[in-house]
Amino acid sequence: MTGPGWSPDARVVRDGPLTWAQHEWVQWIPTDTDTSYEDNICAAVPGRDLPVGQVVAAVRDVLARHEGLRSLVRRAGREDSLQYVCPVDDRLDDVIQVMEDEASFRRRFDTPWRRTCFRIGEQWPVKAVLDAAGGRVRRIDLVVDHVAIDPWGMRVLCDDLNHALRARAAGREPFGSGLAVEQPIDAALSEASPAGVAYQRRALGYWERRLGEIGKALDGHVPSAPSRASLVRPGRPGRSGVSRPGASPSGASPSGASGLSGASDEGEFRSCWLASRRAGRAAGAIARATGVSPSAAFLLAFGTAVCAVERSSRAGIFAISANRFSAGAGRSVRKATMTMPVLLPALSTGSPGAAYRRALADCASQQLSGHRFANADPYATERMCEEILGDLYKTGVAYPRFSYMDEGVADDLNTLWPAGDDGFPGDEDDRIVTFSPPRPLGARYMMTVLHRPAGAVFSLQWGDATGWGETAEDMLLYIEDLMVWAASECAGDPPALGGAVPAT
Structure with a gap:
């Protein structure tokens, strides 16, 4: 956790206030906890079988382009919260991880780094894990704390990384003096x-x-008061199918x-989903x-x-x-x-x-x-x-x-x-509501x-x-x-x- 007297243990390029959207997240969400990974936003980008060095350069290009991915956040309430932008080369070794011949990469969404609990006052809120074999990259897993990105932003990040990969493969700089990108500090200053x-x-x-x-x-x-049963029962058999436990959609994080809220004042939180x-x-x-x-x-x-x-x-x-x-x-x-x-x-x-x-x-x-x-x-x-x-x-x-x-x-x-599209249930007899395990947040x-x-x-x-x-x-x-x-x-x-x- 951070507070009003805190300063980052890092070199800083510039600092400034948080945007209202960042405030909306940090005022409610205890991000520096061992369950904060539940609201990470994740995606996978093809590695194009490029050499590891070219992929590392492309990831660096994207970090240089987007300041929020290389910033530390001081959480100190409405007036005193600040974000500190760090030089792009200071923590690349912490952000980029190369995994050679790891079988776990075959299961796209079941990877331990997706459960990274970022300490946003000490760590950049991003991790890029490269699946490599013989020095060439097959896939890049991106994991970002929600304080720094939203689903739209993840689409932008994937597009930019794909652009950077193509440019590095062609031996050129990817962004140059292209169209400007809005940075979080600039957005916050505009709001003020x-x-x-x-x-x-x-x-x-x-x-x-x-x-x-x-x-x-x-x-x-x-307002109706909840019954005792609703406080403890995670679900019941489906009317048109059988409810079963499972993981919730990763894109469904708030x-x-x-x-x-957290579990300390409300008990646990639950979810269910239907395809x-x-x-x-x-x-x-x-x-x-x-x-x-x-x-x-x-x-x-x-x-x-x-x-x-x-x-x-x-x-x-x-x-x-x-x-x-x-x-x-x-x-x-x-x-x-x-x-x-x-x-x-x-x-x-x-x-x-x-x-x-x-x-x-x-x-x-x-x-x-x-x-x-x-x-x-x-x-x-x-x-x-x-x-x-x-x-x-x-x-x-x-x-x-x-x-x-x-x-x-x-x-x-x-x-x-x-x-594939044929994997969706075909009619009402096939629909199954799946209940997920409880979570503390x-x-x-x-x-x-x-x-x-x-x-x-x-x-x-x-x-x-x-x-x-x-x-x-x-x-x-x-x-x-x-x-x-x-x-x-x-x-x-x-x-x-x-x-x-x-x-x-």
């Missing part, structure tokens, strides 16, 4: 500039209005920190029919499921935004994701098809407007949540998080994509969707103390059913939570 302060006033005004709307819509709602061909294809059909993004369809389905579980006519959901609005930010690997509030309705019993289409359009509109103001001071927005939501603060009806990643971001991050309430045209993998996370354990499996199956029903142009009766599967 007069223009950044003016933006914050608008962003916090937006949050105050939206939270007020959520509080008003939920006024009078009484991308926004608000709403996460669904039907839901993935349904999302594409809904998008083509309505012009609305697949993320909005999944978000609305999640909100509808929350309403059903919480027995409420509305639910407040915090959707995660990529939060990148400039070309430089789009080329940066830095953590940028932040949340934005969305108010969603329960599925109407009268004219459900028309109500669904209206709700979907409104959901997409809220996403679009919310993206503009997602980058808000997380200390201020969390205080607003507590003050405005009152007794609803941190409850299942007004606190869940939602994350969506399409194939452009998620392909290299997820351990659980079926082997996690989201109180959260849904993550990893989507490609052939199918989707979506997961729920919850804390033992929330009461969602008993309903988690039904929620996933209900969300799948909702997506299929909506893709059928809302034909027939809508599905019900825990009810029969509608015809496809």
Whole structure:
């Protein structure tokens, strides 16, 4: 851990404040622990059978390009936290590890270095492990602490490393005087500039209005207390399959920190996931029919499921935004994701098809407007949540998080994509909800969707103390059913939570 009087035991190129997105992570997440690896973001890049020296040079090129990958972080609260950029050659031996003829590399996602617990005040938040044979590299495993990167940033990192590998193989410098990359310190200084302060006033005004709307819509709602069974039971046999323990999707680690906690005050955290061909294809059909993004369809389905579980006519959901609005930010690997509030309705019993289409359009509109103001001071927005939501603060009806990643971001991050598109279950009789082992750190309430045209993998996370354990499996199956029903142009009766599967 670090504190206000701490200074790095390293040479420093420059230092500066943390961005709001970094603050959102470090204010909640005890990163310097022996379980922090659970929120690492990992990917694999082909080594192209290049000589080890060329690959090492390419990794160095990427570290030189992105300051956040060679920085140390002092965690000391809102005012005193700082990041220190180090010279690129100072710690290459710590970052780059060459593994000659290791059989473990044959199993892409079962490698011990992916469980690195980075001490972000002492270590750079990145590791590159090279699978080499005969002096040539077959694969490069990248492991990065979430404080320095998000799923979008990992895609940028993989693209940059591939570019650097090609350039080094051709005997040339990869980046030169190319397009500028936004660095975390520069983003933080921009946030503190007069223009950044003016933006914050608008962003916090937006949050105050939206939270007020959520509080008003939920006024009078009484949160349900969890049963004893839900506090201890990790899952139950599936309605349409057999639940089984397993690892959670690596891409499903939270991308926004608000709403996460440690086991010390809430018990353990659990998750379950479902791989669904039907839901993935349904999302594409809904998008083509309505012009609305697949993320909005999944978000609305999640909100509808929350309403059903919480027995409420509305639910407040915090959707995660990529939060990148400039070309430089789009080329940066830095953590940028932040949340934005969305108010969603329960599925109407009268004219459900028309109500669904209206709700979907409104959901997409809220996403679009919310993206503009997602980058808000997380200390201020969390205080607003507590003050405005009152007794609803941190409850299942007004606190869940939602994350969506399409194939452009998620392909290299997820351990659980079926082997090829034909690996997705074909119909409702094959669907299996898989429960993962408990973890000491996690989201109180959260849904993550990893989507490609052939199918989707979506997961729920919850804390033992929330009461969602008993309903988690039904929620996933209900969300799948909702997506299929909506893709059928809302034909027939809508599905019900825990009810029969509608015809496809």
